[in-house]
Amino acid sequence: MTPDGWQVLTALPHTAAVLLRGALHAEGITAELDRDALSTVYGLDVGAFATRILVPDVQAQRAQQVVSTLDAPA
Numbered sequence: 001m002t003p004d005g006w007q008v009l010t011a012l013p014h015t016a017a018v019l020l021r022g023a024l025h026a027e028g029i030t031a032e033l034d035r036d037a038l039s040t041v042y043g044l045d046v047g048a049f050a051t052r053i054l055v056p057d058v059q060a061q062r063a064q065q066v067v068s069t070l071d072a073p074a
Contacts, residue, residue: 002054006032009053009063014039017051020067027066029059 002008009031012020017033024031032054039049055063 005057006054007060009055011050011052013045014051017053029063031055
């Protein structure tokens, strides 16, 4: 369940989610990670057990722009 005022930007394996959160923070965007407890205990890190990256609703559009620039080919 996503807290009020926040939305899921994407879901990634935990290490990739941590790196993306850092890139978002570097751009001045607030981002939090949300990970299911079972994924931590059992080492599940894909699909429904991937780490969700949450951003405030008011920063979601800017966060999507940052993600799209990171996905762009060099």
